[in-house]
Amino acid sequence: MSSYQQLIDDLLQRSQPNFTGFPSKQLAAEFADRLFQFLFGTRKKRLHGSLEIENEFRLLQSHLQTFLQEVIHEAKIIQKITEDFFAELPAIYDVLQKDAQAILDSDPAAKSIEEVLIAYPGFFATAVYRFAHQLHVLKVPVLPRLLTEHAHSQTGIDIHPGARIGHAFSIDHGTGVVIGETTVIGNNVKIYQGVTLGALNVTKGHANAKRHPTVEDNVIIYSGSTILGGETVIGRDSIIGGNVFLTYSIPSSSVVYHKSEIKVKDNNPFPEPLNFVI
Numbered sequence: 001m002s003s004y005q006q007l008i009d010d011l012l013q014r015s016q017p018n019f020t021g022f023p024s025k026q027l028a029a030e031f032a033d034r035l036f037q038f039l040f041g042t043r044k045k046r047l048h049g050s051l052e053i054e055n056e057f058r059l060l061q062s063h064l065q066t067f068l069q070e071v072i073h074e075a076k077i078i079q080k081i082t083e084d085f086f087a088e089l090p091a092i093y094d095v096l097q098k099d100a101q102a103i104l105d106s107d108p109a110a111k112s113i114e115e116v117l118i119a120y121p122g123f124f125a126t127a128v129y130r131f132a133h134q135l136h137v138l139k140v141p142v143l144p145r146l147l148t149e150h151a152h153s154q155t156g157i158d159i160h161p162g163a164r165i166g167h168a169f170s171i172d173h174g175t176g177v178v179i180g181e182t183t184v185i186g187n188n189v190k191i192y193q194g195v196t197l198g199a200l201n202v203t204k205g206h207a208n209a210k211r212h213p214t215v216e217d218n219v220i221i222y223s224g225s226t227i228l229g230g231e232t233v234i235g236r237d238s239i240i241g242g243n244v245f246l247t248y249s250i251p252s253s254s255v256v257y258h259k260s261e262i263k264v265k266d267n268n269p270f271p272e273p274l275n276f277v278i
């Protein structure tokens, strides 16, 4: 057990200027929100004129540099990562436009693209995941995770930055969605709240293995379903109904559903006592 003095020593060590153990969550949140705002700003905050846009672009670059300084200490590497990240921004923007359009096209409740951009938690979480994934591809440690955790805290949607997700991806409602680190998702995939794409084996020895499923193009996964395992492949054009628990692969164009038994009776007393366990 640590002594009081050991605790003080530990805390003192963390307050040294060279201690870089805890990068700033606030910088992560501000960067994610600011970049999202830059790309999909609401009317009030929308940038006017190319000068204003260029100015904000430069400010975003310097924000990223400050953020990167939290974990990287070589100016040249920070510069290179910043350049590479922003060089990818047009491609990220394109794919996000396809994500937003897919939500609008498939959700009868969505009335306009603006509504999707401003009000859909699934779109926000996907956007922040795409920013984070690019930093993950550029081998930035820890910070990608802080970005997706910011989106998680805002939306209840937990997408690991390491997951690979194709275009026209849509998450409807979204609360409780978990997408693990080694998940691979194709194009035009739609998932609903409470879906888990998880690992079957969560021992530390599997840290470098593919632990999470592959979901091929045009798959729909309805709410509450859990799909586990790195070798599990959901074949293209399949539909997974609500509350399915699946740990093996299924071929293309499958329909998988969970059949629960529900009993309905009138509210007259049972002849014998019932024991409802809540």
Ligand SMILES: CC(=O)OC[C@H](N)C(=O)O
Pocket: 178, 179, 180, 181, 197, 198, 199, 200, 201, 202, 211, 212
């Ligand atoms: C989503 C999920 O399976 O998480 C379990 C564990 N964190 C892992 O990545 O294997």
